[in-house]
Amino acid sequence: MDNVKAAAYLRRYEGFSKLPYKCPTGHLTIGYGHNLENGISAAAAEFILQEDLARAERAVKDSFPWWWKLDDARQFVLVDMAFNMGQAGLKGFKKMLAAIESGDFDKAAEEMLDSKYGRQVVHRARLNAEIMKTGEW
Known part of the structure; x- marks a missing residue:
């Protein structure tokens, strides 16, 4: 899979939110559709x-x-x-x-x-x- 194209597609359709929000299914979400209930990686936490x-x-x-x-x-x-x-x-x-x-x-x-x-x-x-x-x- 072409990750550059995939990321561009997701950025376009997910949109960006610097603050947490509830997505239509009720999940706490941030960034480009990242479900916070899944947590974050150690690399993301370090960043x-x-x-x-x-x-x-x-x-x-x-x-x-x-x-x-x-x-x-x-x-x-x-x-x-x-x-x-x-x-x-x-x-x-x-x-x-x-x-x-x-x-x-x-x-x-x-x-x-x-x-x-x-x-x-x-x-x-x-x-x-x-x-x-x-x-x-």
């Missing part, structure tokens, strides 16, 4: 992860002009937090962000842990706080 990670990084870079001054590990903490709770959620950490901008990483870690985030994702928050303090992965 989505990389796209979501890049989106979170762009959002952090665009929101915090001082981001580029941080080391790689501390940059990652901000990206991870944006990935986990969204850019709006990260922006709510005003005291933590001010501490990071001023270079007070101990205070930033304290603020991170003294939050709903710190209480909800305890292990992840503790690891991120330690990375923020030390600048080491």
Whole structure:
């Protein structure tokens, strides 16, 4: 079978939806008619992860002009937090962000842990706080 022609045909008649919807038979569907009840492959999940990670990084870079001054590990903490709770959620950490901008990483870690985030994702928050303090992965 010619996969290029087959894919073009399916794109034409299935149409594209970036958001999940119920198809006429009631199945939750996304993309070009992909039935989400069938799940996704590990390769598709990895692709989505990389796209979501890049989106979170762009959002952090665009929101915090001082981001580029941080080391790689501390940059990652901000990206991870944006990935986990969204850019709006990260922006709510005003005291933590001010501490990071001023270079007070101990205070930033304290603020991170003294939050709903710190209480909800305890292990992840503790690891991120330690990375923020030390600048080491």
